[in-house]
Amino acid sequence: MDTKEILRFCLEKGLLLDKEILNLFSEAGDAESVKLIIDKIQDHTHQKIITKKIFIDNRDKVSQFFLTLPEEKQKSLETLKIKLGLSIEISKQTSTPDEVYEISELNKPLEDFSRYPVKVGSATSFSNKKLETKDFVKYFRNRFSELKNILQNRSELKGLVSIDKISGDRQTISIMGLVSDKRVTKNKNILFEIEDLTGKVRVLINQNKPELYKKAEEITLDSIIGICGSGNKEIIFANDVIFPDAVVLERKKSPVEEYALFVGDLHFGSRKFLKQNFLKFIDYLGGGIKNGIDVSKVKYLFLLGDIVSGVGNYPNQEKDLEIKDLEEQFIGLAKILEKVRKDITIIVSPGNHDGVRIMEPQPFFDEKYAWPLYDLKNVVFSENPSQVNIGSRGDFSGFNVLIYHGFSFPYYANNIVSLMKAKAMNAPDKIMKYLLKNRHLAPTHTSTQYFPLEKDAHLIRDVPDIFVAGHTHKSAVTYYNNILLVSVSSWEGLTDYEEKMGAEPDFCKVPVVNLKTREVKVLDFE
Numbered sequence: 001m002d003t004k005e006i007l008r009f010c011l012e013k014g015l016l017l018d019k020e021i022l023n024l025f026s027e028a029g030d031a032e033s034v035k036l037i038i039d040k041i042q043d044h045t046h047q048k049i050i051t052k053k054i055f056i057d058n059r060d061k062v063s064q065f066f067l068t069l070p071e072e073k074q075k076s077l078e079t080l081k082i083k084l085g086l087s088i089e090i091s092k093q094t095s096t097p098d099e100v101y102e103i104s105e106l107n108k109p110l111e112d113f114s115r116y117p118v119k120v121g122s123a124t125s126f127s128n129k130k131l132e133t134k135d136f137v138k139y140f141r142n143r144f145s146e147l148k149n150i151l152q153n154r155s156e157l158k159g160l161v162s163i164d165k166i167s168g169d170r171q172t173i174s175i176m177g178l179v180s181d182k183r184v185t186k187n188k189n190i191l192f193e194i195e196d197l198t199g200k201v202r203v204l205i206n207q208n209k210p211e212l213y214k215k216a217e218e219i220t221l222d223s224i225i226g227i228c229g230s231g232n233k234e235i236i237f238a239n240d241v242i243f244p245d246a247v248v249l250e251r252k253k254s255p256v257e258e259y260a261l262f263v264g265d266l267h268f269g270s271r272k273f274l275k276q277n278f279l280k281f282i283d284y285l286g287g288g289i290k291n292g293i294d295v296s297k298v299k300y301l302f303l304l305g306d307i308v309s310g311v312g313n314y315p316n317q318e319k320d321l322e323i324k325d326l327e328e329q330f331i332g333l334a335k336i337l338e339k340v341r342k343d344i345t346i347i348v349s350p351g352n353h354d355g356v357r358i359m360e361p362q363p364f365f366d367e368k369y370a371w372p373l374y375d376l377k378n379v380v381f382s383e384n385p386s387q388v389n390i391g392s393r394g395d396f397s398g399f400n401v402l403i404y405h406g407f408s409f410p411y412y413a414n415n416i417v418s419l420m421k422a423k424a425m426n427a428p429d430k431i432m433k434y435l436l437k438n439r440h441l442a443p444t445h446t447s448t449q450y451f452p453l454e455k456d457a458h459l460i461r462d463v464p465d466i467f468v469a470g471h472t473h474k475s476a477v478t479y480y481n482n483i484l485l486v487s488v489s490s491w492e493g494l495t496d497y498e499e500k501m502g503a504e505p506d507f508c509k510v511p512v513v514n515l516k517t518r519e520v521k522v523l524d525f526e
Contacts (some may be wrong), residue, residue: 009035010050015042018051037062053128117398118300118345118380121387124361124457131452139452140222141197144178146459147224147439148196150244151176157226157242164198166233173236175201176226179219190216194227202235203227215241217417218434223443244439246463248482252399254391254515258297262511264304264405264470264488267353268336269329271322272493273309274526277508281525282339291523293512300390301344304470304488305351305405308333313353320495326355327369334372342378345390349382351405351470359449360407360442361385361457385441385457387464391515399515402464404441406431406471406487411447426504428487429476432467436460436480466513473498473505477520484520486511 003026010017015038017025025034038050041062047054055062152160157174166173180200181193190205190213205216219225219241226242263281267273287296308329309321323329340346350362355369362384365373373379382388385404392398409431413424416434424430435441441458442448450458466484473490489506498505508525 005031006034010038013038013042014048016049018049020052021050021055024052117390117392118347119389119392119398120347120380120382124363124383124453127451135452138454139456140178142454143440143456143459144197144224146456146461147244148176150439151224151226151242154226154242156228156240158228160226162198163194163196163201163233166201166231166236168232168234170230170232172230174226174228175236176224177201179221179223179225182219182221192216192219194225201233203229203238204235205238205241212238212240214418218437220412220416220438220444222445223438223440243437246436246439246460246481246483248463248465251479251482251484251518252397252465253518254399255393255396257294257514257516258299258391259293260300260302260390260399260401260466260513260515261298262302262304262468262486262488262513263491264302264351265306265473265490265492266303266333267306267309267490267492268333269309269321269323270492271320272495273322274491274493274508277525278336278491281508281510281523282336284523284525285340285344287341291521293514293521298341298344298512301340301346302401302403302468303346303348304403304468305349305384306353306470307348307351308354309492310353310355314497327371330370331372334376337373337379338376340378344378346376346379347382347388347390347403348373348379349384349386349403349405351384352407358407359451361451361453362405383457387462399465400462402460402467404467404469406469408435408442408448408458409469409471411442411444415444425472426474427476428469428472428474429478429480429485431472432469432485432487433480436467436483473503475506475509475511475522477511477522484513484518486513 003022006017006022006025028034041050041054041058045054045058151157157176159172160174160176163175163177166175175194175196177194177196179192180195183191185191188207192203192205194201194203205213207213224244227236227238228240228242229236229238231237266278284290285295285298285301289295308326310329311317311321311324311326318324323332337346348365350356350365352358355366356362364381364383367374382403385402388401388403389398390401406428409428410425412431412434413419419430419434422430439460441460442450464483466486468486468488470488472487474487475489476485476487478485488511489509491508493507494505510523510525512521512523514520
């Protein structure tokens with residue numbers, strides 16, 4: 001379709017198109033259908049400037065517009081739909097407060113979806129609004145309120161009061177608050193400033209209480225904690241510190257035998273991508289009894305971010321790339337993933353290399369580049385972070401899997417005393433335990449880039465059965481309070497940067513979880 005024809009049509013209508021939409025419409029090749037779509041979106045939104053965001057914000061209505069076209073025209077405009085980001089449809093299945101959404105037919109379920117259900121946590125409503133100080137204030141206020149509701153059920157917090165109710169007389173007391181300041185005094189005590197919605201108070205941890213002092217060293221700025229102690233409105237001398245913590249009372253087991261596998265940090269497109277090892281893994285999924293596992297019962301494969309190497313993620317990255325185009329990286333990866341059995345659901349979430357924004361929460365993959373993955377019928381997508389439920393059936397509620405790529409991990413590995421001593425970038429399960437203890441994936445303001453949503457995307461509201469992460473390139477499997485922790489290894493050979501930083505990555509390890517027995521095996525494809 002001629003660009004001038006589109007512009008002339010829009011001029012007559014008093015409309016403006018941004019450059020990206022103009023280019024997409026020009027490539028469509030069906031002038032009458034494009035004009036009809038422009039007409040309908042303008043009638044529906046009454047907007048005079050038409051951008052891609054308008055199409056995404058009105059996804060359901062625009063999809064209906066396409067369905068009103070003759071079938072042959074719908075097929076001819078399928079590429080335009082993909083590039084406009086319209087081929088994902090999310091249908092709400094419940095009206096519970098936690099809003100569980102189920103991926104609909106257009107988001108590639110299995111043909112026998114009811115047998116192997118996958119439910120992805122509620123989709124985030126993203127905004128391009130200019131951020132103001134009040135947005136961060138509201139974000140932290142809401143976080144405090146939610147974690148306060150968790151903490152106040154802890155039996156240790158006796159005599160719990162808000163900070164403005166503390167009198168001038170010495171008393172035994174418990175408070176909850178956000179850690180706004182932390183420092184070591186000249187006497188080697190630790191002094192905190194704790195605040196709630198009513199005020200602030202100083203809290204002192206005496207160095208002569210070694211167990212408590214050790215606890216206090218673990219406290220990070222902006223975390224929400226409980227304090228038991230004695231004192232007055234000027235200062236409280238702490239006797240104990242209470243974290244929100246995450247606990248599962250029992251290890252859930254599926255009524256049927258099926259397996260979930262976890263991989264990530266593929267970095268497809270890198271010169272050091274371990275292609276032959278990954279192909280060996282894909283071949284393994286074909287079936288048979290291998291390593292004591294009935295591979296035909298593998299039903300879930302998680303890909304946990306950095307699945308492609310991306311472009312422009314760091315200076316001079318092109319010298320490390322075999323494939324220098326983001327879309328071509330996704331095309332190449334999709335050709336490999338299409339070999340995976342169609343009764344295996346592939347759950348894909350983004351990382352910092354995958355062509356989505358670095359700011360968290362990270363949205364679904366951009367169809368403009370990742371469309372080859374959207375064409376795979378057994379792929380479903382989640383945000384980062386997100387919670388995904390797998391394996392529910394009948395009276396069995398399934399397993400809640402908390403997914404987080406792990407971009408905040410280096411901050412805690414380099415700032416929390418015990419994690420520094422443990423060299424925790426090479427022991428990521430220790431970082432994962434620490435974050436579960438705080439019920440937050442990035443409690444400190446500067447630990448990751450984030451958008452201050454009213455509902456904090458990093459807060460761990462519902463305790464998961466399984467917590468999985470990547471980013472560190474280290475393989476780890478362990479339990480914490482009956483929560484299975486899984487950190488995935490890398491499928492990219494040792495990089496110059498990792499070598500320079502003293503990293504010790506693991507390669508080609510695949511944790512396999514038997515959901516019936518809860519037995520975990522780690523397969524090695526190195």
